[in-house]
Amino acid sequence: MVSALARFRDEIADGYVLGTVRAVIGVLLGWHALSAAQELATVGYFGDAFHTPIVPEALVPSHRVYAVVLAARVCLAVMVAIGVWARPALALSAAFGLWLLLCDRNQFHHNRYALYCYALLLSLTPCDRSWRATEPSVLLPRRGPFWGVRLAQLQVSLVYLASGGSKLLDPDWRDGLVLADRIARHAHLAIEKGVPRELVELLARVDVASAMSKAAIMTELAICAALWIRSTRVVALWWGLWFHVAIQVTSKVETFTVLTLAMYGVFVTPDCRTRTLRFDPSRFSGKLAGTIVPALDWFARFEVEPWEPDDQRGHSVVVIRRDGERSTGIRAFAMLTRCLPLLFPLWAPVALLASFTKRGDLTTRG
């Protein structure tokens, strides 16, 4: 216990991957600030109408102060996104956001509260060392204290634990009543969008909805734990991604999906270009990989280098994994889907396919 605490307190790691997370959080902070500004312009100042402050009314900002705070939030969000004084900007954004949440309970949303929690925790991490618009070069050293990252990871797990746990304790959720009613009420919308009527009717059946409810509860609780185990982490991230995509498609959750998927970035192994991708520039597919991979490699997983063309027959792309093993063909593609965020939704089926090759395996190593 003491050694774990000491490890938590003293851990130093590479902060490159956090730059991506910070940039997305900056965009989300900006989106919420702009939405509030739009609402101020169209609906009016919330303090002039019905509102339910959690803090004393004296702490609710006046119309003018509120407008200034919104403008400041937009500026801070831009600073976070482009990496200028990013950490103080994150902390201030979180403070302003939490303050305004406490000023009107009617505007409270879990996803907004989660965003400000994550912003605050991210401000304690070395997230300002990469993804900087003003100084594109990576600051050296990129390494920094990682205790804030561990707290952010814990926060992600706590959200899953709270959400899954509360559903588990609710008989209506466990028995599928909540999900069945939800599906039944939105059935006409799904059918209008082209979902087969038979499928919608099947999903709305209480026994099917009950099974789906249990699967959803299990998913949240399993992800909460699996994110912490190295061998199950990538599976948890992949499953969680599709879980959130499904929620996004079927519900109105503001920016919660993007927020959670962005925060998955804090679980990326904190290293930089520890894998190598070699491509054959004389071949179209090799050239394509040499162009696309650096553009999509937001977490700096690959060192991308061309092979010098020769007359020997070889592969267009070779991925050299962390453990030194070389992968080609479908196994190399599986590695790319695992490491490039935009291709990550494809990872599990591609990895499964790759496992059937001669040197394939079903582990999550590499």
Added chain:
Amino acid sequence: MAPAPGTSVPCEKRPSIRPRESPPPHGNRWSNVHRVLFAAIWVLGQLALILTANRRVDGAFGFRMFNESSTIKLTLYREIDRPGGRERVRVEGGAWTARGPDGTPRRITWYERIPRPRWVFDAEMHASYGAATQLERLQNALDYLATHVPEDDETRRFVLEVAVRRNGREPVMHRLTSPERTTNGTNGEHASNTPDSQERPAWAARDGGR
């Protein structure tokens, strides 16, 4: 094939524009204490908020996503004193016309005073954050409305009928009432608790999603 000169430079080899020193591996004693203290307060605080979410009707700060699939249907009435006694008048679409303190008719809408949350009348809508949350917010809104329509010198009380369908069950009707208003032009006088408002804990207990 032989490797050619690289096209991308490893991160470690990139020139640094503004090099910074990382903190020493063990930092100083105070910094270390603060880290552990902050982390402990944060985690314990979050756990406390999650575990006590039941005590807040909307479960705020408890991360209870999609806690219910309930719906509500609102019908607004206002009560007016007539020579023959008190009359209940249905308010269509949240807007009504009432006599002002100067005796002239005024057009008044719910949405001017209560633009958010965006409730709709006479149509079923999703009960965001659960039925109990909506009932409490509606009661607060009704109380607010009663004290914020000085141009209505006619309405003695607002009544809101809320048909709550909790997680697909049969609808249950709830009647929320505002405080009694005076009609001498000085709106906003709260009457003592009416029997209806005293019933509030009953619906909270009956419909409480958490």
